[in-house]
Amino acid sequence: MSSQTVTAEATERARDILGVTRLTNQALSGWLHGLPGVDEVGADARAATLGTRSIKTTAKAWAIDTAISMIDLTTLEGADTAGKVRSLCTKARTPDPAHLDTPRVAAVCVYNDMVAVAREAVAGTGVNVAAVSTAFPSGRASIAVKLADTRDAVEAGADEIDMVIDRGAFLSGRYLHVFEEIAQVRQACRRDGDAPDAHLKVILETGELVTYDNVRRASWLAMLAGADFIKTSTGKVSPAATLPVTMIMLEAVRDWRALTGEMVGVKPAGGIRSSKDAIRHLVVVNEVAGEEWLTPQWFRFGASSLLNDLLLQRHKLATGAYSGPDYVTID
């Protein structure tokens, strides 16, 4: 299938959802700006209230294991090496060698050139390989480069592609441009024959979108263009994932399902370091989107240090005493 046909499919579906004969920037603007606004004070207050839920004993044990199984264990450094990536993969497979009932994480998330290394290291474990593509993290490259970047990762065996949107285009109101880029990257995620397509996670970089209205609009735009997941941040911009931003994205996937019947996943990434914070996010998933989202198929945490905190809390629940940082591994 040519890239033309696939993006044409995406465009047709979008026309259908918008109820327009031609998908223009104006049509997209009208649709996105017609979404209900988000009152920042109210959204923050709701997230804060959900953050006061008290998750104890059996509920906490369940939440900790679920959170571990939802982690995209991430290393995205200029200093990454094959050795670093391999040791991360070992940790992903067996987060806690002393407690083998600990679930494995959902995926490892690496730069494109490390996909092959990671692929080999997690082969047969059920841990996915996610690659950050499209000129991550800024996204400032031509579409040709972004597509080549994506194909490269897909060919190297990435199960999931984490792309960034063009925030400049979004902020200047060029929604059609953003739509087309996502649709084309989605096409680049396809594999021939029976091989499964790479799942597409679309990073909104909410720290650069700033307002909650923008977060909601970008979420809908990404879903319209075919995102399998919407993701808050690259982790390179502050603020990254915050509870209210994740909540607004969860509202978006909830409402998207009500409109289209399709489920889209959500991935907060960056800044979630403590078990407490991860559990707060799960509470928001549970009460805002609904319990169907409480699986690694539909919710992920993009994180690195979070895993060890979850493991420490897991020890604490099992033994009643805190161990310490030397009782969890640092890969």
Place this chain on the structure above:
Amino acid sequence: MPTFEYAPAPESRSVVDLASSYGLFIDGEFRDSDGGSVFKSISPATEEVLAEVTEASAADVDRAVAAARRAYERTWSRLSGTDRGKYLFRIARILQERSREFAVLESLDNGKPIRESRDVDVPMAAAWFFYHAGWADKLEFASLGENPRPHGVVGQVIPWNFPLLMLAWKIAPALATGNTVVLKPAETTPLTALLFAEVCQQAELPPGVVNIVTGAGATGQAIVEHGGVDKVAFTGSTAVGKQIARSIAGTRTKATLELGGKAANIVFDDAPVDQAVEGIVNGIFFNQGHVCCAGSRLLVQESVAEEVEERLKRRLATLRVGDPLDKNTDVGAINSRAQLDRITELVEVGEAEGATRWSPECELPANGFWFRPTVFTGVSQTHRIAQEEIFGPVLSVLTFRTPQEAVAKANNTPYGLSAGIWTDKGSRILWMADQLRAGVVWANTFNKFDPTSPFGGYKESGYGREGGRHGLGAYVRTGADG
């Protein structure tokens, strides 16, 4: 079974040290009654008896008023504002230090969720004392009028919906301005007021400045009609408020009355809909709807009515109803059997009148007083459930077509305590706020309180203001006032 079942997370009761029976707090000490009887204060969530409390007699009220008069003349009116402020700061700090104790006791005695007593009632009660402590030495600069000075002895009668917070609303401004107090908490929720009496002792407040007499209607009447009381402050039902107004008519007793409400929460088609839904929930299900300014009438623009109702119902399905001491409870127990009966009766009337009743599925505990969060759709202004204050977790949904119609319907009530507006259009907020005859108008929020902000009603919702500079004004005489 839900995927993510929250395990019980009860707040510990051990922090509260309840006596089996309480006397009356008069002249700085707990004292036995002179001819009064006793009654029991129960937990509305379990019907368990928490403590025996004294029902003060007229003679007890006499003693309390005499103690307040002595304290007023001998100490409190002679202290400088700075010194009065020191006591108030001290009380505020003690309330903060003992906040967990107060929160647990409030939830036990009242039935409200610990999340609310912990995060709203108790911190706000402390904030009320802090705020008024700051005013105590600055009254001359509060633009209250020339030579502001206290009335003398103030009689205060407060309701059961926010027992400690209403106590703070009453006592803090009274003491800051130099008055002394005889206060009666509601008969179903006297315990935090009695714990507050301990705080007065701990703060070494001079004896008689604050007197707390427990009892029911007769005790309240004895305070209000007492010749030694210079000013009355009452929060409660409009029916009792009218009685008070009648009984003090023709006397020199001043009064502020904060009474019932039937507030409109108005949602326009351009509202931030997820936050509006939260505002509707907070407006009517906060504190089981036992809120005089509750947003009990939802006025929603017809073009978005269906969508808002759908979202609201989905949201209500996530409300957690049950044990008030569980930290994850959103809706607690109805305060008393009498109130439960009143709610049940009006809900039956709503059904009989033809409105459509809906409640989320939720299991209610076997003992205690409980009522499911309830929404009536298809309600018109003519229905009794749109006119009468239910004072429970029951929302009536009405629709409107234009802003003018929204204003007309919102104002079409004998009450006028509060209103809410939900829209993204700033100019409409200002226009609506101008048209609405309500003491408080919230824009894109609901049930928000602050000690700096005056609160009070229009029409049958009462008169006088509490909070802010305006609230101070109710506790002082100025100029040539006698």
